[in-house]
Amino acid sequence: xxxxxxxxxxxxxxxxxxxxxxxxxxxxxxxxxxxxxxxxxxxxxxxxxxxxxxxxxxxxxxxxxxxxxxxxxxxxxxxxxxxxxxxxxxxxxxxxxxxxxxxxxxxxxxxxxxxxxxxxxxxxxxxxxxxxxxxxxxxxxxxxxxxxxxxxxxxxxxxxxxxxxxxxxxxxxxxxxxxxxxxxxxxxxxxxxxxxxxxxxxxxxxxxxxxxxxxxxxxxxxxxxxxxxxxxxxxxxxxxxxxxxxxxxxxxxxxxxxxxxxxxxxxxxxxxxxxxxxxxxxxxxxxxxxxxxxxxxxxxxxxxxxxxxxxxxxxxxxxxxxxxxxxxxxxxxxxxxxxxxxxxxxxxxxxxxxxxxxxxxxxxxxxxxxxxxxxxxxxxxxxxxxxxxxxxxxxxxxxxxxxxxxxxxxxxxxxxxxxxxxxxxxxxxxxxxxxxxxxxxxxxxxxxxxxxxxxxxxxxxxxxxxxxxxxxxxxxxxxxxxxxxxxxxxxxxxxxxxxxxxxxxxxxxxxxxxxxxxxxxxxxxxxxxxxxxxxxxxxxxxxxxxxxxxxxxxxxxxxxxxxxxxxxxxxxxxxxx
Amino acid sequence: xxxxxxxxxxxxxxxxxxxxxxxxxxxxxxxxxxxxxxxxxxxxxxxxxxxxxxxxxxxxxxxxxxxxxxxxxxxxxxxxxxxxxxxxxxxxxxxxxxxxxxxxxxxxxxxxxxxxxxxxxxxxxxxxxxxxxxxxxxxxxxxxxxxxxxxxxxxxxxxxxxxxxxxxxxxx
Numbered sequence: 001x002x003x004x005x006x007x008x009x010x011x012x013x014x015x016x017x018x019x020x021x022x023x024x025x026x027x028x029x030x031x032x033x034x035x036x037x038x039x040x041x042x043x044x045x046x047x048x049x050x051x052x053x054x055x056x057x058x059x060x061x062x063x064x065x066x067x068x069x070x071x072x073x074x075x076x077x078x079x080x081x082x083x084x085x086x087x088x089x090x091x092x093x094x095x096x097x098x099x100x101x102x103x104x105x106x107x108x109x110x111x112x113x114x115x116x117x118x119x120x121x122x123x124x125x126x127x128x129x130x131x132x133x134x135x136x137x138x139x140x141x142x143x144x145x146x147x148x149x150x151x152x153x154x155x156x157x158x159x160x161x162x163x164x165x166x167x168x169x170x171x172x173x174x175x176x177x178x179x180x181x182x183x184x185x186x187x188x189x190x191x192x193x194x195x196x197x198x199x200x201x202x203x204x205x206x207x208x209x210x211x212x213x214x215x216x217x218x219x220x221x222x223x224x225x226x227x228x229x230x231x232x233x234x235x236x237x238x239x240x241x242x243x244x245x246x247x248x249x250x251x252x253x254x255x256x257x258x259x260x261x262x263x264x265x266x267x268x269x270x271x272x273x274x275x276x277x278x279x280x281x282x283x284x285x286x287x288x289x290x291x292x293x294x295x296x297x298x299x300x301x302x303x304x305x306x307x308x309x310x311x312x313x314x315x316x317x318x319x320x321x322x323x324x325x326x327x328x329x330x331x332x333x334x335x336x337x338x339x340x341x342x343x344x345x346x347x348x349x350x351x352x353x354x355x356x357x358x359x360x361x362x363x364x365x366x367x368x369x370x371x372x373x374x375x376x377x378x379x380x381x382x383x384x385x386x387x388x389x390x391x392x393x394x395x396x397x398x399x400x401x402x403x404x405x406x407x408x409x410x411x412x413x414x415x416x417x418x419x420x421x422x423x424x425x426x427x428x429x430x431x432x433x434x435x436x437x438x439x440x441x442x443x444x445x446x447x448x449x450x451x452x453x454x455x456x457x458x459x460x461x462x463x464x465x466x467x468x469x470x471x472x473x474x475x476x477x478x479x480x481x482x483x484x485x486x487x488x489x490x491x492x493x494x495x496x497x498x499x500x501x502x503x504x505x506x507x508x509x510x511x512x513x514x515x516x517x518x519x520x521x522x523x524x525x526x527x528x529x530x531x532x533x534x535x536x537x538x539x540x541x542x543x544x545x546x547x548x549x550x551x552x553x554x555x556x557x558x559x560x561x562x563x564x565x566x567x568x569x570x571x572x573x574x575x576x577x
Numbered sequence: 578x579x580x581x582x583x584x585x586x587x588x589x590x591x592x593x594x595x596x597x598x599x600x601x602x603x604x605x606x607x608x609x610x611x612x613x614x615x616x617x618x619x620x621x622x623x624x625x626x627x628x629x630x631x632x633x634x635x636x637x638x639x640x641x642x643x644x645x646x647x648x649x650x651x652x653x654x655x656x657x658x659x660x661x662x663x664x665x666x667x668x669x670x671x672x673x674x675x676x677x678x679x680x681x682x683x684x685x686x687x688x689x690x691x692x693x694x695x696x697x698x699x700x701x702x703x704x705x706x707x708x709x710x711x712x713x714x715x716x717x718x719x720x721x722x723x724x725x726x727x728x729x730x731x732x733x734x735x736x737x738x739x740x741x742x743x744x745x746x747x748x749x
Contacts, residue, residue: 047604057708
């Protein structure tokens, strides 16, 4: 019935699936697939059958009465071990595994299959959302840094899917970036590419689990989540067991980690490798391989000669020493902010200012920092918790529950306004997430909030007919999950001279928009208002009555003037954590 | 909200196509865990591009086109050492696979019927090999039979199953 070709193919594909087909067999299999349409058809049929059996298998294993095998038993090798273990110890080895899937289970596979698929989808969608948002920021940051990933004409999808990052920048101390390379901030995802330090220290945590401390001047090329190439400079790698196999390449030298802590330095064609703990394998370009154990060091001269060298661990900055420097830096930055804050309090343009400097945790009053002192401007904390702010020395207010808020009352009439705050957003749960909202929304009253799309939203009420009573100015989306938990500086200016509203993120202009004459309001006012929520909305039945922020704020300032971009920039720089 | 509806709709599509996506990708790669990886990558890309998908358009061809890109990328990255198919073969086999994937759910119903007709030890053999991805040598070992006997039995079983499914599908 079957032609010899088909017969041959069936054996070959069978062995290939089993992983026992040799190179000659594979070549023959490919040839058959290339030349014979009937083989191709059969290949697809057989593969499809395999896929369906897999799907049935995944479904059956997820059924409740074989729970102990675990959800991923079909794919995970450890679960396979389990199954086999039971198998071996069973009295009747032929029987037991077959009982894992009774006839009924096959028949009823639909539900658990669906459930497990749903689970897979739910997880993957979640992962997608997180990764997607991450990648968005990635691409935004990259384009901001004038760095575009290498064009890939044939397969653009792949390029996108792998740009999710392979490491995270976790600490930076006194860093000057090489001009041609991307500038990172703490918490940024790092993609395949170059990290170039002019000076300073960067701590990079690879997704595989390895941590690298890179000391400038240095250039490190990240090639994957397990491989990096040190072009120049010095690094120390700490590799926990989970990340074993992590590699640092230095010229043609490959350092493969076997669970350890080691240092690598590259300087003018010379490479040093020092092992502080555990051991590493060293591969040379001539194929030679050697093991370097703890307490030993080698140096490779320009010519390629490798010899033993003196161990000098102090030359390689470790995690603990870096921590010390980070703390010093933080302390320095806090002091810098404090100095700036003291000046800000005296600025006559300040309407109200909550510096939240050293407020007591039990104090439910949010003291206004304006000088000269005006206790009428103090805010009342409702529900919200006192938390640590940008630095351990500084406090902030955390908004979590729908009731959490800070109430303020700011009398007076104004023209131009500037809102600025340091905020840490955990997530944007509401359609409207409040930064600062006046209680009512009457003529001249401003609303400052963030949409769930991650866009800053600012409007001043004109009054008049419903819906038409204001001109809303939206920034492009600036927030996504990758910024979750990071301190951000947000500012918006309302300039009555130029009739423009401008949004800023971290001292940089996000967008600027001129307000149409018919919707422009010259005179502004605040009155009773709420930070981090919305109080007594005029229509309690309205859909969007809940506008609480999910996050923390540790500084808020309102000016009776539209600050210039460089002034906004200064607020950011002086307060940068 | 409109966007929410759109998202729910999309997630529903995405959920429904998981089996077929896996079928397609597994057919191209023939290895379970790598196929799962590529399914995840494909989901990721689909999710990212969800705004490009309009609710009126058929979802599956669009998803399969993206899956094909992901398979090609995977094949290109992993190279000939790991993958049986090269990009040329992926292209040559895609059309046939896409057609068969279209019928995957019908085929699965047929497969379940055929499986339920199998004697227990034959079913057990299939389960060891396909549900648990156990290598032939280990199956043979555990059953105290020689490798070739197990291989022949499995080959026959597979052929028998395929024939049974054809018949069942013709019966409807």
